[in-house]
Amino acid sequence: GGVGELVSTFPLQKERRVVLRNSGFIDPNNIEDYIARDGYQALAKVLSSMKPLDVIEEVKASGLLGRGGAGFPTGLKWEFTYKAPGEEKFVVCNADEGEPGTFKDRLILEGDPHSIIEAMTIAGYAVGASKGYIYVRAEYPQSIAHLEKAINQAREYGLLGKDILGSGFSFDIKIRKGAGAYVCGEETALLNSIEGGRGEPRIKPPYPPQKGLWGKPTVINNVETLANIPPIILNGAKWFKNIGTPTCPGTKVFTLTGNIVNAGLIEVPMGITLRELIFEIGGGIPGGRGLKLVQTGGPSGGTMTPELLDVPMAFDTLPKYNSALGSGALTVIDDSHCIVDVVKSFAEFFLHESCGKCTPCRIGNKRIVEILENIERGKGTRESLVLLKALGENMKATAFCGLGQAAPNPLLRCLQVFEEEFAAHVEGKTCPVGVCKLEKKM
Numbered sequence: 001g002g003v004g005e006l007v008s009t010f011p012l013q014k015e016r017r018v019v020l021r022n023s024g025f026i027d028p029n030n031i032e033d034y035i036a037r038d039g040y041q042a043l044a045k046v047l048s049s050m051k052p053l054d055v056i057e058e059v060k061a062s063g064l065l066g067r068g069g070a071g072f073p074t075g076l077k078w079e080f081t082y083k084a085p086g087e088e089k090f091v092v093c094n095a096d097e098g099e100p101g102t103f104k105d106r107l108i109l110e111g112d113p114h115s116i117i118e119a120m121t122i123a124g125y126a127v128g129a130s131k132g133y134i135y136v137r138a139e140y141p142q143s144i145a146h147l148e149k150a151i152n153q154a155r156e157y158g159l160l161g162k163d164i165l166g167s168g169f170s171f172d173i174k175i176r177k178g179a180g181a182y183v184c185g186e187e188t189a190l191l192n193s194i195e196g197g198r199g200e201p202r203i204k205p206p207y208p209p210q211k212g213l214w215g216k217p218t219v220i221n222n223v224e225t226l227a228n229i230p231p232i233i234l235n236g237a238k239w240f241k242n243i244g245t246p247t248c249p250g251t252k253v254f255t256l257t258g259n260i261v262n263a264g265l266i267e268v269p270m271g272i273t274l275r276e277l278i279f280e281i282g283g284g285i286p287g288g289r290g291l292k293l294v295q296t297g298g299p300s301g302g303t304m305t306p307e308l309l310d311v312p313m314a315f316d317t318l319p320k321y322n323s324a325l326g327s328g329a330l331t332v333i334d335d336s337h338c339i340v341d342v343v344k345s346f347a348e349f350f351l352h353e354s355c356g357k358c359t360p361c362r363i364g365n366k367r368i369v370e371i372l373e374n375i376e377r378g379k380g381t382r383e384s385l386v387l388l389k390a391l392g393e394n395m396k397a398t399a400f401c402g403l404g405q406a407a408p409n410p411l412l413r414c415l416q417v418f419e420e421e422f423a424a425h426v427e428g429k430t431c432p433v434g435v436c437k438l439e440k441k442m
């Protein structure tokens with residue numbers, strides 16, 4: 001196993017495990033352990049008593065929203081793929097989570113690989129696909145090892161391959177490893193990568209349900225999304241809708257990182273607040289320091305400041321506050337950090353990870369980092385801030401894919417929220433928290 005010690009075992013009142021139901025409790029390398037906890041029961045139910053459209057209706061009725069970060073309705077995606085004309089269709093599991101601070105899918109894959117195999121097979125039955133691919137980042141060797149073992153075991157037990165459980169339905173899964181590029185988590189770049197091409201994004205639409213892998217209808221779901229499928233099928237959509245909020249049902253796995261006492265991951269119902277996550281579950285900020293901001297969903301997500309501590313966390317609530325739930329990464333940043341430095345470190349990440357296909361992202365991130373470096377050195381002016389805002393807005397409007405469009409999110413938000421701190425750097429030539437060494441003109 002190995003994963004048990006990573007998942008908290010002390011009772012946490014607010015914890016509600018759906019996707020981490022087995023993690024730490026079973027030996028992930030033993031299919032019998034999974035079966036003993038209702039494993040493959042949902043697949044058996046689907047194959048013996050449900051038509052593909054029944055499965056799709058159940059997933060639609062559950063209100064499950066995609067957990068990769070965008071929150072698109074999973075059932076709709078399945079329906080689009082089912083309805084798309086074509087003899088050959090595919091199921092792809094996106095296990096290339098690369099958002100800084102995000103490591104939820106890793107724990108699911110390491111701790112409960114069969115749940116993903118079962119869910120993909122159910123998806124295959126629902127949309128009419130007989131082949132699945134799991135695209136896993138190569139930085140997750142343990143996830144890959146557990147998946148390989150699990151796939152072989154499932155084949156031995158007749159749960160993958162030809163004529164599964166004597167139903168006449170056939171489905172099999174292949175693993176594809178990423179090679180370290182963040183952009184390959186973007187679904188169309190991922191598809192190109194599986195096909196053996198460069199990991200560069202495609203234009204959308206057409207979306208993968210219409211034209212996906214090798215141009216064929218493809219349903220592509222995130223690991224955490226898929227892990228919800230077997231319990232939804234077994235317990236029903238109504239059960240699922242009773243967890244979380246009415247418009248964003250279910251749980252969310254949050255990863256707590258940065259300046260927080262209890263770093264790690266926790267699965268809780270949607271609708272929980274940052275205050276509960278950081279100060280109750282997370283044990284607060286070390287050294288009694290103040291909270292400056294929480295970056296939600298990693299650098300490509302949203303920026304939340306202390307006055308938003310009581311906002312319910314869900315896909316539909318955070319955009320009202322110019323923020324985003326994204327992958328569920330929570331990077332807590334205390335008041336000892338300089339905002340210019342924080343924003344620069346995010347920009348450096350995007351600069352490093354830009355695939356270079358489009359100019360706004362390739363050049364925009366480069367210029368943003370340069371300007372922020374100048375501000376840190378005391379060489380910034382009011383004009384620098386105007387330029388940063390214009391660059392960010394242009395990238396948002398014109399970058400080719402989600403990477404470049406999301407890259408300026410923290411910059412634009414922080415320019416607004418921390419206006420005074422930026423102004424102190426460019427006008428007062430001082431860093432209010434004393435991090436930057438500004439050269440002052442004599």
Ligand code: NAI
Pocket residue numbers: 066068069070071072077080096097098099102185186187207208209220297300301324325326327401402
């Ligand atoms: P998107 O909004 O374009 O699409 C989300 C999903 O819905 C995609 O699968 C897309 O194909 C589908 N979709 C949207 N409209 C559709 C339509 N009309 N018909 C059929 N399917 C449709 O967002 P995108 O660019 O795929 O993802 C952005 C999100 O990814 C952000 O929220 C960000 O937080 C998250 N993200 C997560 C990372 C991670 O490591 N988990 C890394 C980077 C970003």
